[in-house]
Amino acid sequence: MTVEVLKVRGQVNKVRFRAESGFAIFSASIENEQGRDEDATLVGSVPPLEAGDTFQAEVTLEEHKDYGYQYRVASMILDDTPVQLSEEGVAAYLEARVKGVGKVLAGRIAKTFGTATFEIISEEPKRLLQVPGVTESTLHKIVQSWEDAGGERKLLAGLQGLGLSISQAQRALKHFGGAALDALRQDIYALTEVEGIGFLTADKLAVGLGIDDDDPRRLVAASVYALQQAQQTGGHTYLPKERALKGLSHYTRVSAAQAQLALESAVELGRVVDDDGRVYLPHVLRAEKKLASVVRTLLATPPSDEWTVRKEDAKGLSDEQAKVLHLLQDHRLVVLTGGPGTGKSTTTRKVADLAEKLGLDVALCAPTGKAARRLGEVTGRSASTIHRLLAFGPDGFRFGHMEPLLYDLVIVDEVSMCGDALLLALLNALGPGTRVLLVGDADQLPPVDAGLPLIALAETAPTVRLSRVYRQAQESPIVSAAHGLLHGQAPTFTHKDLRLVELDPDGAARRVAGLVRDLGGPMSVQVLSPMRKGPLGVELLNSSLQATFNPGSGGTRIGDFEVRAGDLVVQTKNDYQNEVFNGTLGIVLREGGGKVQVDFEGNVVELAGAELWNLQLGYALTVHRAQGSEWRTVLCALHESHANMLSRNLAYTALTRARENFVAVGSSRAWTIAATRQREVRHTYLLERIRG
Numbered sequence: 001m002t003v004e005v006l007k008v009r010g011q012v013n014k015v016r017f018r019a020e021s022g023f024a025i026f027s028a029s030i031e032n033e034q035g036r037d038e039d040a041t042l043v044g045s046v047p048p049l050e051a052g053d054t055f056q057a058e059v060t061l062e063e064h065k066d067y068g069y070q071y072r073v074a075s076m077i078l079d080d081t082p083v084q085l086s087e088e089g090v091a092a093y094l095e096a097r098v099k100g101v102g103k104v105l106a107g108r109i110a111k112t113f114g115t116a117t118f119e120i121i122s123e124e125p126k127r128l129l130q131v132p133g134v135t136e137s138t139l140h141k142i143v144q145s146w147e148d149a150g151g152e153r154k155l156l157a158g159l160q161g162l163g164l165s166i167s168q169a170q171r172a173l174k175h176f177g178g179a180a181l182d183a184l185r186q187d188i189y190a191l192t193e194v195e196g197i198g199f200l201t202a203d204k205l206a207v208g209l210g211i212d213d214d215d216p217r218r219l220v221a222a223s224v225y226a227l228q229q230a231q232q233t234g235g236h237t238y239l240p241k242e243r244a245l246k247g248l249s250h251y252t253r254v255s256a257a258q259a260q261l262a263l264e265s266a267v268e269l270g271r272v273v274d275d276d277g278r279v280y281l282p283h284v285l286r287a288e289k290k291l292a293s294v295v296r297t298l299l300a301t302p303p304s305d306e307w308t309v310r311k312e313d314a315k316g317l318s319d320e321q322a323k324v325l326h327l328l329q330d331h332r333l334v335v336l337t338g339g340p341g342t343g344k345s346t347t348t349r350k351v352a353d354l355a356e357k358l359g360l361d362v363a364l365c366a367p368t369g370k371a372a373r374r375l376g377e378v379t380g381r382s383a384s385t386i387h388r389l390l391a392f393g394p395d396g397f398r399f400g401h402m403e404p405l406l407y408d409l410v411i412v413d414e415v416s417m418c419g420d421a422l423l424l425a426l427l428n429a430l431g432p433g434t435r436v437l438l439v440g441d442a443d444q445l446p447p448v449d450a451g452l453p454l455i456a457l458a459e460t461a462p463t464v465r466l467s468r469v470y471r472q473a474q475e476s477p478i479v480s481a482a483h484g485l486l487h488g489q490a491p492t493f494t495h496k497d498l499r500l501v502e503l504d505p506d507g508a509a510r511r512v513a514g515l516v517r518d519l520g521g522p523m524s525v526q527v528l529s530p531m532r533k534g535p536l537g538v539e540l541l542n543s544s545l546q547a548t549f550n551p552g553s554g555g556t557r558i559g560d561f562e563v564r565a566g567d568l569v570v571q572t573k574n575d576y577q578n579e580v581f582n583g584t585l586g587i588v589l590r591e592g593g594g595k596v597q598v599d600f601e602g603n604v605v606e607l608a609g610a611e612l613w614n615l616q617l618g619y620a621l622t623v624h625r626a627q628g629s630e631w632r633t634v635l636c637a638l639h640e641s642h643a644n645m646l647s648r649n650l651a652y653t654a655l656t657r658a659r660e661n662f663v664a665v666g667s668s669r670a671w672t673i674a675a676t677r678q679r680e681v682r683h684t685y686l687l688e689r690i691r692g
């Protein structure tokens with residue numbers, strides 16, 4: 001149903017709510033040729049407006065189930081200065097807009113000059129001195145804040161004139177400051193430097209500005225974008241030149257010759273680097289080289305503290321597990337890998353015990369909050385995220401080469417989830433002689449970030465690969481199925497604790513809700529899926545599970561879903577203020593008035609404004625987001641329609657999220673495909689650089 005867009009002029013009556021994202025709820029009197037609404041409610045991303053502001057906007061009328069009719073702002077241009085204001089309107093505007101002017105003074109100025117006030121401030125500010133209470137310094141404040149506000153408003157209007165939406169214009173203004181308009185007029189693709197605005201958005205604006213397909217600015221931006229995509233979607237640290245050229249042609253639709261030219265100019269401009277046929281983004285190449293050199297130093301320098309291993313220190317460990325203790329005697333960097341139930345945590349605990357017995361200071365950390373919490377539980381010690389250990393803050397990591405960590409041994413768990421950049425930050429912060437033990441399961445999904453450092457380190461550092469499975473594994477079909485997967489065998493799903501329900505994707509979401517009910521409801525089973533979209537994707541599963549287990553209407557809208565008390569939610573970004581990390585599950589205690597209170601496993605936080613955008617429904621999670629967590633029972637959707645996602649590591653990771661009971665829904669063929677498909681090769685040159 002196409003909704004009619006209305007063009008209106010309006011004047012703001014009152015701003016009711018405003019988020020720093022620019023989203024606001026305000027009342028205004030609006031009119032157009034069809035009529036007038038004295039006190040309309042408008043919502044949407046708007047420029048920083050105040051009572052009294054006048055504007056022209058395109059709005060669509062919508063009916064909110066709780067608040068009734070309201071207008072959603074599609075686009076809005078604020079007038080430089082408000083027009084046709086009443087005396088009260090002028091006073092209200094001055095008071096809201098101009099620093100140093102309170103209610104009384106605003107009233108006097110408005111009384112003295114009426115609707116000519118704004119003109120006088122702009123053209124003959126000295127005349128304001130005749131108003132009692134306006135001193136030279138007050139006048140200076142009035143003129144200064146008027147110019148700032150006016151300047152910003154002109155910039156926003158100019159940016160919107162380039163085709164930017166209001167929120168894009170605000171982000172561009174925040175990023176470029178006063179130079180925003182000039183910067184983007186020179187090169188609209190500079191917009192790709194702004195957080196959250198990609199090449200495709202800039203490209204759309206460029207078309208509107210009549211920029212040619214083969215414009216050098218466009219081609220250079222596309223070269224950078226091709227590599228950013230390779231990094232973000234494929235986790236590659238570089239692209240082989242031919243692949244970079246193919247990506248470039250794909251995004252720009254230009255000829256191969258032009259793509260070659262584009263890449264060369266991007267290299268000349270230093271936007272990308274051609275490292276002997278491997279094309280990198282400069283900062284990614286620097287990180288890879290730096291990480292290789294830090295690792296080589298760790299491999300070449302002796303540990304500083306005395307480390308002696310007695311027989312009793314290895315009690316309860318197998319010979320291969322005990323080898324870790326011995327390797328740490330002479331090596332600063334040791335790697336411990338193994339599948340589920342092979343004794344990694346048991347060994348880690350013994351290493352920490354021995355280190356403490358030797359009087360060493362030990363730090364335990366992991367890439368995610370969930371993994372850190374689990375590491376703390378299995379070792380009986382406090383553990384933190386790597387970010388916290390390195391004191392991550394607004395200007396990056398505090399600890400680093402200049403200010404090293406003061407520990408004698410650092411143990412890192414779930415290292416398979418660390419990309420190059422995070423591992424570099426950690427290793428770069430080790431003090432001279434400090435030991436580090438990296439623990440992980442190299443067969444799990446690769447990190448979301450670029451690089452595959454655990455693989456390279458397991459090939460170059462002293463490494464113990466645990467192969468024997470201990471956790472009641474022989475009976476537990478899950479662990480043996482997981483190990484089978486690694487050898488290309490699909491699970492057989494013939495055990496009560498490891499079964500498969502063939503489901504046709506269409507209408508499957510409802511069937512899944514029924515299965516979840518049979519398994520005891522959302523608190524007893526975690527639903528996973530490889531993808532967000534599609535009939536068996538996380539989004540559809542979440543809405544179907546919410547409708548089944550927490551039905552109702554209303555609640556707090558977040559993007560295209562609503563949360564209500566009782567809903568299961570998941571944090572999707574690390575939030576250091578509230579100490580809530582990506583992947584942590586929580587329950588909504590209550591919501592209302594733009595706020596949502598969530599109990600994240602005992603950490604009760606109240607989220608509002610932009611923080612709400614870090615929440616998603618958590619009845620179903622992607623396999624990626626489930627990494628580092630495990631549940632007693634897991635129900636996982638896997639179907640051949642997930643085609644390009646199916647890989648051995650994905651299936652293995654999904655399977656190993658279940659401690660006792662795993663239910664696959666979809667098709668057994670999907671598992672057969674997954675078992676035979678190794679993950680796509682990830683372009684990284686770290687191993688070769690470590691080997692020198």
Ligand SMILES: Nc1ncnc2c1ncn2[C@@H]1O[C@H](COP(=O)(O)OP(=O)(O)OP(=O)(O)O)[C@@H](O)[C@H]1O
Nearest residue numbers: 316317318339340341342343344345346347470471
């Ligand atoms: N050498 C051993 N002899 C006997 N049992 C062992 C040995 N090592 C570990 N176990 C037992 O095997 C089970 C799994 O051990 P642990 O949790 O350390 O494995 P893990 O590799 O950390 O598993 P996950 O990867 O799931 O964390 C535990 O119950 C542990 O007590």
